[in-house]
Amino acid sequence: MEKEKVSAKSIKEIIDIGQNINIEILNGDYKGIYYSYVYDEDNEGFLILLPTDNLGRVGFVKKGDTISISCISKKNMRVGFDSKILQIIKDNDKTLYKISKPTEFYKYEFRENFRVDVLLNAKFFYYNSNKQLQTKQAWVINLSASGAKISLNEFFELNNTIIVEFTLENKVFNLNAVIVRRLQIDKSTYHYGIRFEEINQKDKDFLIKYCLKKQMEFLRMQRG
Template structure:
């Protein structure tokens, strides 16, 4: 059963909104001005670097908030109107997805198939490259399917091919499980140990873009 806005958000509630900016995510602070119903809330227009951040009607945003003893939650919203009332700039936001328990953005896993060049590292050098595909991906790690067995804690470099660019991340193999009756014989769980924050942000942005598309198509 879908969680209800009226059960979780109150007037004055502090929230965080996430918007896409320069192939990454910008996190801005806001608060709830009014809860109209379970589909529409009114929030304050966030301030960024001392100025009101320009928010366009039709922009998709992630609404993120904490509830004591219940945890963190988020949902995808769309700005449907903006007004100025009593010298306060406000935004009307409609709900475009179910409310979900929030995992830290870097650890939200998206099930998707991407090509990966998995480089095996020994003594600081690449000794072998194995073709692989993703089973899921997040900003904290990746799950791969490959033909080769790797020992636990093997150091690897993942060269991940996103839509229009390549992301690199070093990691450790945390598990390697055989897959019966499959040409790609092993299921690998890899945790990133060294990744540029710009690259991590690009993965997170990619994951959330795909997630929103799936939500709009009713696939989530």
């Protein structure tokens, strides 16, 4: 789908020094949404602080990587643009990334896979080889309207169909899902990426609004 372009008389209507920004790392081990701040600029690009998530974990990128950036423009519209990492600069105790200045902007739509970090006690239901329904305790450690990452002390094959149950703001979710990713953390702990299947629109809308609210809360904390 073609992105809806946004016009601006100057870049400073969209992004300027001192502005909070969201950074989406598109590829690699640190793929996901992070937060940063425009520290300075020069003729080539903007200097931004090291991207971190809302738990303070750093999202690393390399020179030449393409990232997607969004921010609130002076017209109170969330605007996005694509940028490249031009340089990585060590400035005393700070690491700064120089990013290319945008040539075009587009209206930024939060996608269903926009994720926020959480820590939710959950139940993990699955059928064993004898077709008996089994239950395991798990933790949901990040969440979006299209899926989640869960932590579990059990090995499961990819593409297994499961049910995950958790409570969010007094609302109980009981969602069918498929395991799409697996990462072994230590001898007994695995992190699984799961994709929700056949989620109804009401539940999806609730999750989208929750993720947006958590992001806004984090941005307010950043501004102090």
